[in-house]
Amino acid sequence: MKRVLFVDDDEAILELYRQVFQRAGYQVSTCTTMEAARRHLEQTGADAVVLDIRLAEGLGLALLRELKARDPKLPVILATAYARYQDDFSSWLADEYVVKSADLAELKRALHRCLGEAP
Secondary structure: OOEEEEEOOOHHHHHHHHHHHHHOOOEEEEEOOHHHHHHHHHHOOOOEEEEOOEEOOEEHHHHHHHHHHHOOOOOEEEEEOOHHHHHOHHHHHOOEEEEOOOOOHHHHHHHHHHHOOOO
16 A cells, blocks of 8 residues: 655645545545654655645745655655746656646546556
8 A cells, every 4th residue: 555645734635635545545644744744754654745835834845855855766746726836946856746626636647647556
């Protein structure tokens, strides 16, 4: 079972992710802060990370840079409500960039691609 860490400061979104992606067969972990995500990854690890760009404590792009510096092969998907960050060169480190939507189909496809799974 693939382990996916979702990092977002919106508890409702995290609960939606938890329900949908657990039903899809993933082991789901969630964190609301970058610090909690760092601790989780150090202690438990993950096969992929889905990261919001705008977090309460700052931009998730800083965490993206840290994650890629530590493990360039760790798939990181940016999932954000802000399409404008797609042109920010810092976001280019991400393996995928998904604009948040009530329809999680694109996020599912991005996760499948990152993990080398058939959709």
